[in-house]
Amino acid sequence: xxxxxxxxxxxxxxxxxxxxxxxxxxxxxxxxxxxxxxxxxxxxxxxxxxxxxxxxxxxxxxxxxxxxxxxxxxxxxxxxxxxxxxxxxxxxxxxxxxxxxxxxxxxxxxxx
Amino acid sequence: xxxxxxxxxxxxxxxxxxxxxxxxxxxxxxxxxxxxxxxxxxxxxxxxxxxxxxxxxxxxxxxxxxxxxxxxxxxxxxxxxxxxxxxxxxxxxxxxxxxxxxxxxxxxxxxx
Numbered sequence: 001x002x003x004x005x006x007x008x009x010x011x012x013x014x015x016x017x018x019x020x021x022x023x024x025x026x027x028x029x030x031x032x033x034x035x036x037x038x039x040x041x042x043x044x045x046x047x048x049x050x051x052x053x054x055x056x057x058x059x060x061x062x063x064x065x066x067x068x069x070x071x072x073x074x075x076x077x078x079x080x081x082x083x084x085x086x087x088x089x090x091x092x093x094x095x096x097x098x099x100x101x102x103x104x105x106x107x108x109x110x111x112x
Numbered sequence: 113x114x115x116x117x118x119x120x121x122x123x124x125x126x127x128x129x130x131x132x133x134x135x136x137x138x139x140x141x142x143x144x145x146x147x148x149x150x151x152x153x154x155x156x157x158x159x160x161x162x163x164x165x166x167x168x169x170x171x172x173x174x175x176x177x178x179x180x181x182x183x184x185x186x187x188x189x190x191x192x193x194x195x196x197x198x199x200x201x202x203x204x205x206x207x208x209x210x211x212x213x214x215x216x217x218x219x220x221x222x223x224x
Contacts, residue, residue, distance in 0.1 A: 035214075040120070040216060041216060042200065042214045042215060042216035042217055043156070043200065043214040044214075045211065045212075045213075048211065058211075090155060090156075098161070099144055099146065099161070099204050099212065100146070100158050100161065101148075101156070101158065101202075101212065103155035103156050103157070104155060105154075105155055106155055
């Protein structure tokens with residue numbers, strides 16, 4: 001089983017729908033991140049959390065919200081999905097002293 | 113806006129050759145630097161980290177850092193077809209917060 005698990009792996013939805021992407025980890029890391037990846041734009045940070053009570057905006061947080069339900073769970077929500085949120089979304093974890101990110105397998109979201 | 117620049121490629125090299133991947137960054141205060149490899153359809157995985165000026169070698173991989181020139185590179189010796197992937201340069205400008213900024217990646221193809 002993957003150490004960082006994302007669900008769903010693929011999702012097609014319509015404009016205006018609410019979508020939640022979930023991430024759970026068994027690595028015991030405190031830090032969790034959500035990135036999106038678009039062709040030609042690379043990986044961009046949406047939100048990050050250093051512990052359950054700490055939530056921080058990344059460079060492209062508009063249109064997104066997150067919830068850190070437990071140390072091991074970090075969810076990303078799109079309250080009203082729009083087509084330009086079509087992308088590959090990655091959850092990642094890290095330990096505090098190395099900066100190495102461990103990525104989940106990705107969630108491919110298509111907004112029609 | 114902190115930027116990390118990479119040539120998008122594709123970079124094509126014959127099997128057994130040296131592949132050279134380059135990255136420049138805008139934030140002079142950046143402290144740690146990472147190379148991630150991403151196979152098509154997969155999640156990124158860390159292959160090298162470097163924190164001080166000079167070279168760091170790990171098997172066939174050598175990372176080179178020049179903070180004065182704000183330049184970091186990755187050399188892959190004896191390139192193999194299995195090295196064909198997108199290589200992402202990531203820079204930490206957040207100190208102990210380890211908030212990474214990624215370049216857009218360079219696609220490397222190693223031809224048998």
